[in-house]
Amino acid sequence: MKPSMFNIAQLYNDNILLYNTYSTSLVEIEPAIYNRIFIDGNYSDHKDEIDALFELGFLVENDCDELSEQELLRKTVIENNSDKIANIIIAPTMECNAHCYYCFEKGFRKGIMTRETADCLIQYLFEHWNHDELGITWFGGEPLIATEIIDYIVDGLIKRGINFSSKITTNGSLLTESVIEKIKSKWNVEKIQITVDSIGEDYNKIKNYSDLENPFEIVMQNIELALLNDLQIKVRINFDPEKKQTVVNTFNYLKDRFKTYDNLSIYFAPIDEDSSIVKNINQNFTEMNEHPYISLIKFGRENKLFRGFPDVENDINKNTSPRIALLKKLKIFPSPTNCYATCPSVYSIDSNGNIYKCHRTLGRKEFASGDIFNGIKKNSEYEFFCNTDLAYDECKECAVLPICQGGCKINGRIFSGKEACAPCKMIINNLILLYKQDLDALYERR
Structure with a gap:
């Protein structure tokens, strides 16, 4: 033993x-x-x-052999994955009207999908979808620059009898009344994610839009218009770990401005980078009294906000075990895989029709694994994602392994530090203490 x-x-x-x-x-x-x-x-x-x-x-x-058992879990995900597409990320354009300093697509923005490429995409999806429901995430760039192509693709899917639902990731600046009409009547959109990193002039500086006057107020008005039209809006606050107060101020502003709407959720996420501009979340912040991520999580809990998840009670009212709901909220629940990209039938497609395993590599042709014209290619890039490998050798000795299953492979590849590690790693002890508090409160209510 x-x-x-x-x-x-x-x-x-x-x-x-x-x-x-x-x-x-x-x-x-x-x-x-x-x-x-x-x-x-x-x-x-x-x-x-x-x-x-x-x-x-x-x-x-x-x-x-606990390591082998975890590897078997990852292998099972790969082997049991259907060869039919259930979910896909589509970038109808790689162009964007914003120029965020942290964007992982800097230098790779080019072009709007042509109708010829869209026709091939429709045919590809027709041949490979799971014949149940196809989940589409419209991504970019800024996907709402290419509403005509989205229209064209949607028309083609409907004509082919492809049952689909969709989500949109957007900066919100182009979420006009006419676009909202398309969203409601045609695109089968279940949720819209909008990134709001700060407020007022600070937001305008971060986004650095090409041709908008007072973009912050435009986005706020667009969010309200979408909420008035009963659309589900999720606001993501990307944060610099050393600027916690920016997140707090942004959340408080949004909470106050849209307090009458129950179709808005807010969550925060660390900027996925490590540079002289942004310090990666998986580092020590010894100069601070408390790690900024755990500090923000505590703030979120006080405001019934946590990473976009509903309150605990909402999960308890479903069939989910209350204990599991608590663990999932704190992101300390084990997973059988490190990422969706491990699954062989999960792809992202750029505006030129190239196929990628990971949406963070969109537009970088060297990361492509085939295209919609000739099909998926099981090349070195494909094999890089679809395997049981761990990001670092140290993962073999890490107690957090069941949670992250080796971490984000692409971050481990493009960054030099520990950016592949799950954000929970640096604060795992604090998260366990929060879980203990939650459990005690749950049992007291009983």
Whole structure:
């Protein structure tokens, strides 16, 4: 018998609070018993406790290869993935009217999809969709620059009898009344995500639009128009970890301005970069009293906001276990795969018809795995994503592995630090403490 490599222990009320990132078990244990079992390896005493700890996953058999078990999970996702498309990201254009300093598409914005390419895309989807429902995310660039092509593609899907629903990721600047009419009557849009990184002039500087006067107010008015039309709007606040107050101010402004609407949700996400401009979230912030991400999570919880998820009670009212709902909200629930891009039938397609495994590589031809004219190509780029490899060698010794399954492969490739790691890694102990608080509150209500 031996301790699981996925145990995370910390002091709590003079005891040891022990969490296992694979089994999701959580226990309090006396320090003397913890030391005897987990430090000294004494499994002859406290038989009842040892049996219980084994059942909860904190102890495993000596011959248990936990790394291989996690690899088998990742392999199962790949092998069981259908060869038919259920979800796809389409960029009808790579052009954008904003110029955000953190954009991962800088230098790769070019062109609007032609009708000839759109015809091939429609045919490709007709041949490869799952014949149930096709989920489309309209992406870019700024997809609303290319509304005519979206119209054309939608018409083609309808003519081919392809049942679909869609989502849109947009900056919101072009979300006009005429576009909203298309969204409601034709595009089968379930949700619109709009990025609002700050307020007022600070927002205008970050977005740096090409040809808009007072763009912040335009976007705010467009959001209200969409809300008035009963569209589901999700606002994403991209944040620089060293500028927490910007997130707080932005959230408070949005909450106050749109307080009468219940079809608006807000979440925040760290900017995925590491440079002299933005410090990556997976670093130490020793100059601060508290890691900025955990600080923002606490702020979000106080305001019934957390990463765009509904309140705990909403999940409890469904068939989801309350405990699992709590874990998922805190992003410490295990996953069988690191990313959707691992699945062989999940793609992103750019305006030229090139196929990519990851939307973060859109427009970079060197990352393409074929195109819609000739089909998917199982080249080195395809194999880079569709495998069980971990981003770093250190992942093999990391207790967070069941949660991230090796992290974001593309971040691990294009950045030099630990950008592939899940944001929860640096604050995992804090998140476990929040989970403990949530559990205690849940059981008190019962």
